[in-house]
Amino acid sequence: MEVEVSEHIQRTGVWKPIWSSSRSRWLQACPRRYILQYVAGRGGRVALDRPKRWLWKQGRWAPPRELMSRAVRDTLRKWMFEAHARVLWTLPTARKALENEFSQALEVQNMEMMKLQRRLQSSKSIHRPLSESMKKEILKQGELVLRRAYNHPLLGELLKCGFHGEWQPLDPFTTTRTATGTAYLTPDIIIKGPQRWVLIRISTNAWKVEPDDVGVIESAGMLLWAINEPTLPVKTEEYEIARISHTEKGWRTWRIPAQQRILEDVRVLIKTDLNAARQLMIKAGPEIDIDVVPLSEKDWRCRTCGYRFNCPGGSDLQGAKIQQMASEKAMRSAIA
Ligand code: SF4
Structure with missing residues (x-):
């Protein structure tokens, strides 16, 4: 993984951090995940170069219920845009769109996991596709969220093209x-x-x-x-x-x-986070030595992290931290 990261940075040159609330939270919760997804995998959503695309997609891994939550969000967004253009969707149309979003997300994730399994050359299976009965159950929950949106006083009015304001x-x-x-x-x-x-x-x-x-x-x-x-x-x-x-x-x-106060607060938050991201990059060095980047604070974060299959924190977070501290100590003694 280290080779893929440094290759990527050499090809793309300067990196500038972009702030988002999820990036901000990952920067605090697991700096290594932040570097893998947002530095090494940056632009991987549309990029053709492999290490970048692989890293981005691996970071996007999510449990099926989270995939459903993303599918509901994307379906609602499409529905809103259609309603704004005065195209009326019925609830069955929205349900169909949700099913397509969810099925597609599962299919892409299954494919990516098969590719990752081949790249890792692991004999142990790292992924089990979702059973049909489980898929139906999760789909039912997603449909409930859509139905509730349809019956919500404001969301429903917008979705039914019934809102008269701007x-x-x-x-x-x-x-x-x-x-x-x-x-x-x-x-x-x-x-x-x-x-x-x-x-x-x-x-x-x-x-x-x-x-x-x-x-x-x-x-x-x-x-x-x-x-x-x-x-x-x-x-x-x-x-x-x-x-x-x-x-x-x-x-x-x-x-x-x-209020003016929270506007100032968010400016400070963004500035602090972007500085912390730059400091992290300086710590990792120009070759992005991922081994010196701190691991997750809590091991429950690793359980749903897409990098857990090849990040040492994924199998034994405490052991990986001890190992990292020992390597840093050895390096400091060598320099002294
Ligand atoms: S497996 Fe854990 S330590 Fe490794 S990147 Fe993911 S959250 Fe961080």
Whole structure:
């Protein structure tokens, strides 16, 4: 894996970090995963060069329920764009779209795991395709989330083309250049309310309605996007930020009026994270020596990490940390 990483960096030259809330969390939770996916695998979504593409795809590995959550999010996004263009989808149309998204995601993941198995030349099977009965069960849960969205007062109105105000679904995968750095900040939906603009993030899989403290600051990233948009107001008090998330109890809304303080907080968060990412790169060196990059804090993170099959943390995190500390100590003694 180390050879693939350094090869990639030599070919692509300078690396500039991009901020997103998930990258921010991985940077804290497992710096090694951050480097593997966002540095070595950067651009792998569309790249043809193999190490980059493999690393990106390996990092995208997810348990079937997480694949379903992504399929629901993608289906809802397509549905919103169609509704905005006044194309009315019925619930069965949305269900069919969801089934296609999920089946495709499973198929791609199965294929990638077979390729990874060949590359690792491992005799032990690293992947078991999902049984038909399990697939049906997970699909049923995804359909329930869609049905609940259809019956939700706001989401339902938007999806049924029944909303009469000004609104716009957006692509959250577009980046924003800010004075602090480049970041993924675009909301999923913006609505012009009677008093304020509402910037909405849709989350298809949340533990609870209210985001944690860091989550509140991350949500303020939407505000940074809005004030950077030439067609939108620049004053913070003209916005509300909201998260509509699907929890065990159904779709729930959290919303707060935007404040200057959280705008400052998100600027600081982005700046701090981008600096931490640069420091990590300096630590890894120009050849990206992945062995010196810190491993995950907690071993439960490794259980659902796509790199666990060839990262030493995946089989024995504590052992791998002891080994890493011993190597660093030996290196320091050699230099002294
Ligand atoms: S297996 Fe664990 S230590 Fe290795 S990259 Fe994944 S989360 Fe990090």
